[in-house]
Amino acid sequence: MAGQKQQKDIGLKILTLNCWGVPVPVVCKHRNERMPAIGDAVANSDLDVAVFQEIWHKGDFDILKQRISKTLPYSHYFYSGSIGSGLCVFSKWPIGQTLYHRFDPNGYAHKVQHGDWFGGKGVGLAVITVGGVTLNVYITHIHAEYNRENDEYLAHRIAQAFSLSQFVKLTSLGADLSLVCGDLNLEPVDLGYRLILTNAGLGDCWLDKMTSDTSDKAGLTCDCPGNSYCPSKSAGKRIDYILYKAGNGVEATVSKCDVTMGRVPGKAFSYSDHEGVQAEITVKNSQNSIVPTPDPKTEVTPLLEESLGLLDEGLTVTRSGTRFFTIFAVLCLLLAYIITVVHIPYPLDFFVGVFRVALILATGYGVVQTLVMIRSEVHGLEAAREDVKNLLQHLKS
Amino acid sequence: MAGQKQQKDIGLKILTLNCWGVPVPVVCKHRNERMPAIGDAVANSDLDVAVFQEIWHKGDFDILKQRISKTLPYSHYFYSGSIGSGLCVFSKWPIGQTLYHRFDPNGYAHKVQHGDWFGGKGVGLAVITVGGVTLNVYITHIHAEYNRENDEYLAHRIAQAFSLSQFVKLTSLGADLSLVCGDLNLEPVDLGYRLILTNAGLGDCWLDKMTSDTSDKAGLTCDCPGNSYCPSKSAGKRIDYILYKAGNGVEATVSKCDVTMGRVPGKAFSYSDHEGVQAEITVKNSQNSIVPTPDPKTEVTPLLEESLGLLDEGLTVTRSGTRFFTIFAVLCLLLAYIITVVHIPYPLDFFVGVFRVALILATGYGVVQTLVMIRSEVHGLEAAREDVKNLLQHLKS
Numbered sequence: 001m002a003g004q005k006q007q008k009d010i011g012l013k014i015l016t017l018n019c020w021g022v023p024v025p026v027v028c029k030h031r032n033e034r035m036p037a038i039g040d041a042v043a044n045s046d047l048d049v050a051v052f053q054e055i056w057h058k059g060d061f062d063i064l065k066q067r068i069s070k071t072l073p074y075s076h077y078f079y080s081g082s083i084g085s086g087l088c089v090f091s092k093w094p095i096g097q098t099l100y101h102r103f104d105p106n107g108y109a110h111k112v113q114h115g116d117w118f119g120g121k122g123v124g125l126a127v128i129t130v131g132g133v134t135l136n137v138y139i140t141h142i143h144a145e146y147n148r149e150n151d152e153y154l155a156h157r158i159a160q161a162f163s164l165s166q167f168v169k170l171t172s173l174g175a176d177l178s179l180v181c182g183d184l185n186l187e188p189v190d191l192g193y194r195l196i197l198t199n200a201g202l203g204d205c206w207l208d209k210m211t212s213d214t215s216d217k218a219g220l221t222c223d224c225p226g227n228s229y230c231p232s233k234s235a236g237k238r239i240d241y242i243l244y245k246a247g248n249g250v251e252a253t254v255s256k257c258d259v260t261m262g263r264v265p266g267k268a269f270s271y272s273d274h275e276g277v278q279a280e281i282t283v284k285n286s287q288n289s290i291v292p293t294p295d296p297k298t299e300v301t302p303l304l305e306e307s308l309g310l311l312d313e314g315l316t317v318t319r320s321g322t323r324f325f326t327i328f329a330v331l332c333l334l335l336a337y338i339i340t341v342v343h344i345p346y347p348l349d350f351f352v353g354v355f356r357v358a359l360i361l362a363t364g365y366g367v368v369q370t371l372v373m374i375r376s377e378v379h380g381l382e383a384a385r386e387d388v389k390n391l392l393q394h395l396k397s
Numbered sequence: 398m399a400g401q402k403q404q405k406d407i408g409l410k411i412l413t414l415n416c417w418g419v420p421v422p423v424v425c426k427h428r429n430e431r432m433p434a435i436g437d438a439v440a441n442s443d444l445d446v447a448v449f450q451e452i453w454h455k456g457d458f459d460i461l462k463q464r465i466s467k468t469l470p471y472s473h474y475f476y477s478g479s480i481g482s483g484l485c486v487f488s489k490w491p492i493g494q495t496l497y498h499r500f501d502p503n504g505y506a507h508k509v510q511h512g513d514w515f516g517g518k519g520v521g522l523a524v525i526t527v528g529g530v531t532l533n534v535y536i537t538h539i540h541a542e543y544n545r546e547n548d549e550y551l552a553h554r555i556a557q558a559f560s561l562s563q564f565v566k567l568t569s570l571g572a573d574l575s576l577v578c579g580d581l582n583l584e585p586v587d588l589g590y591r592l593i594l595t596n597a598g599l600g601d602c603w604l605d606k607m608t609s610d611t612s613d614k615a616g617l618t619c620d621c622p623g624n625s626y627c628p629s630k631s632a633g634k635r636i637d638y639i640l641y642k643a644g645n646g647v648e649a650t651v652s653k654c655d656v657t658m659g660r661v662p663g664k665a666f667s668y669s670d671h672e673g674v675q676a677e678i679t680v681k682n683s684q685n686s687i688v689p690t691p692d693p694k695t696e697v698t699p700l701l702e703e704s705l706g707l708l709d710e711g712l713t714v715t716r717s718g719t720r721f722f723t724i725f726a727v728l729c730l731l732l733a734y735i736i737t738v739v740h741i742p743y744p745l746d747f748f749v750g751v752f753r754v755a756l757i758l759a760t761g762y763g764v765v766q767t768l769v770m771i772r773s774e775v776h777g778l779e780a781a782r783e784d785v786k787n788l789l790q791h792l793k794s
Contacts, residue, residue: 074418076783076787077783078780079775079776079779079780079783080501080776080777080780081773081776082768082769082770082772082776083772084776094790094791094794095787095791096787096791097563097567097784097787097788097791098783098784098787098788099560099563099564099567099784100501100780100784101498102499102501104477104497104499104517109769112573118769120501120773120776125567127567137746163496166494166496169494170494170496170522170524170568170571171567171568173570173571174567174570174639206653248408319674354739355687357733358755359759360754360758361757361761364727364758364762365761367718371479372506372515373479375479375480376478376479376517378476379476379477379478379479379481379517380476380477381495382476383475383477386473386474386476386495387494387495387496387497390473390492390493390494390495391493391494391495392495393491394491394492394494397491397618
């Protein structure tokens with residue numbers, strides 16, 4: 001544990017990659033070739049820990065496990081939601097403890113094309129102990145943005161970013177090194193990114209690195225022009241991260257950080273539609289037993305205040321959905337009734353019959369939305385708002 | 398923080414009560430009289446912290462807040478699910494940080510009469526700092542048992558108990574005193590209770606108390622013969638608890654623990670259908686800087702192995718539900734089709750029409766169960782199983 005006199009001196013290499021493992025053949029290209037290639041790349045590396053996102057299909061995890069297990073024999077998949085969290089971790093050292101913390105709210109069930117709701121998104125924690133060093137590896141994948149100009153999920157994503165930061169802050173007190181890895185779906189200028197770093201007291205490996213082989217100095221990881229699955233003229237963005245924090249009595253140095261896992265050797269395509277991020281971090285004892293934390297007045301407080309405003313806006317929009325879905329359900333039921341009592345001649349009656357079935361199902365959906373889903377979303381946002389308020393009050397006192 | 402030389406010396410009184418706040422008039426008796434009475438009892442007490450379960454109605458929380466706020470000015474309600482977690486906390490001291498960890502799985506949506514699913518059950522954490530002492534107050538309400546002889550929720554409840562123990566263990570490292578309070582819906586002989594205590598390293602205030610005014614030496618809190626809402630011949634059980642753990646460098650003593658909040662003075666009814674539990678705990682610095690933890694080989698390991706067996710049984714039952722609901726959906730659709738093509742004479746056609754609507758909705762429900770709900774339940778149980786396996790492996794190594 002941190003703060004004891006035991007010698008702590010390790011160096012570790014860690015990789016994070018959003019693998020684009022959507023199990024829909026036409027939409028998600030070369031999945032059957034990319035997954036073994038990712039596995040082989042990790043198996044032939046000198047990595048100590050590798051974490052992945054978007055491993056939605058259990059078969060893909062098995063492929064990775066089969067290829068990687070000789071190099072990184074310990075692994076864990078974080079099951080969640082109806083299609084899985086997509087998150088997993090491979091480690092050279094035994095994974096002692098695991099815990100999955102699910103985010104709430106997490107998008108909408110009716111946005112099937114987005115699908116985040118079905119993944120039961122959250123943050124997975126794997127506690128690894130090696131050479132007297134307790135390593136907390138957090139893997140996460142925050143709800144996607146989809147539309148940067150008009151982000152209908154903004155309040156959800158702020159709630160998730162805050163929940164992640166609180167979870168990391170409150171579970172990392174016993175760790176010598178905490179690493180928060182994954183696709184945050186947040187750019188460095190975004191409120192959510194700044195909230196995670198300042199509230200959880202994390203550094204960004206890419207920013208704090210001593211050296212790097214990466215030619216792209218912006219460290220872009222998504223929508224990169226060099227990626228085979230992205231338009232060559234896309235601007236690119238940095239949304240995949242390895243964030244880190246040293247425990248008390250410990251000093252962590254990011255000796256190297258690279259954007260990696262670009263094109264598959266000998267193939268015309270990339271490993272994924274994201275690039276990976278790899279970092280080398282050394283951990284050793286330090287006389288500075290207290291880890292510096294951000295100054296609440298100047299750093300955390302304004303971010304919490306900004307978050308509060310966005311959560312309140314999100315709540316207003318969400319609550320207005322109750323009236324919409326109530327009217328929707330009533331109209332569907334009314335229309336179903338009208339096409340039942342009005343005589344429809346053959347052969348039209350068959351199609352009208354199918355339409356009636358759809359209307360009845362839509363009515364049921366509207367009722368479930370009103371009575372269950374929207375209420376649940378409101379509670380998720382209210383929970384985030386109250387948590388933010390408590391922390392704000394605490395920091396101001 | 399624990400382990401520092403700062404003087405830590407406080408005594409605190411804490412109460413937990415399941416308030417039976419089901420907002421259904423006929424089912425839940427005297428709610429409008431009991432809630433203000435509970436508020437007044439706490440307001441006129443010398444309590445430092447009070448936590449409640451089954452405050453499902455926001456109006457009830459407001460009543461409690463209004464009555465209690467002069468004595469315990471700080472409060473927090475843990476919003477969750479579509480009807481709320483029912484969990485809240487009142488404190489004499491400011492609540493600095495809060496975090497809600499939702500359990501998964503958590504019963505079934507179609508068991509509307511049980512309703513646990515709609516509450517989004519979990520554990521709420523409130524971090525309170527007073528006089529240099531960091532106090533972690535956890536409030537929880539595990540899924541109910543309903544049928545002790547044939548507990549269809551057993552795997553869910555084991556998963557929740559384990560998740561609670563992991564969450565407490567991993568978030569309590571910075572606390573000088575951790576208190577896990579609430580209705581565990583587990584008796585002291587139950588696996589879940591033993592799992593929580595041993596895995597999280599908690600003591601039970603009722604067992605460790607130095608003194609008590611309670612006449613019932615079994616400390617029963619539910620189905621008590623003296624409770625106005627329980628049959629006079631019921632055996633009673635102990636399922637409401639205040640569990641505790643001291644941090645490093647700190648010693649905690651349970652000077653007193655009582656079963657309390659029985660009959661409302663001057664009324665013919667009790668405060669709730671549960672009794673409350675109240676404890677007085679003193680915290681002071683200690684030379685024993687390392688808190689004793691249960692021996693993994695003899696205490697935690699066998700409980701984890703037993704849990705694993707029950708989770709596997711639960712998974713088998715859950716998976717078999719996929720076939721059941723698929724057949725259910727097909728039969729409902731088939732029947733809806735048959736009663737559509739067969740001529741039904743007036744006035745029977747109206748009732749058959751209503752029945753057809755019900756069949757179509759049932760078909761939709763069967764599809765959602767198969768594609769979403771059961772898959773989600775399987776993932777929740779698999780997550781618990783993998784977490785248990787990791788810990789088991791870790792303890793055996």
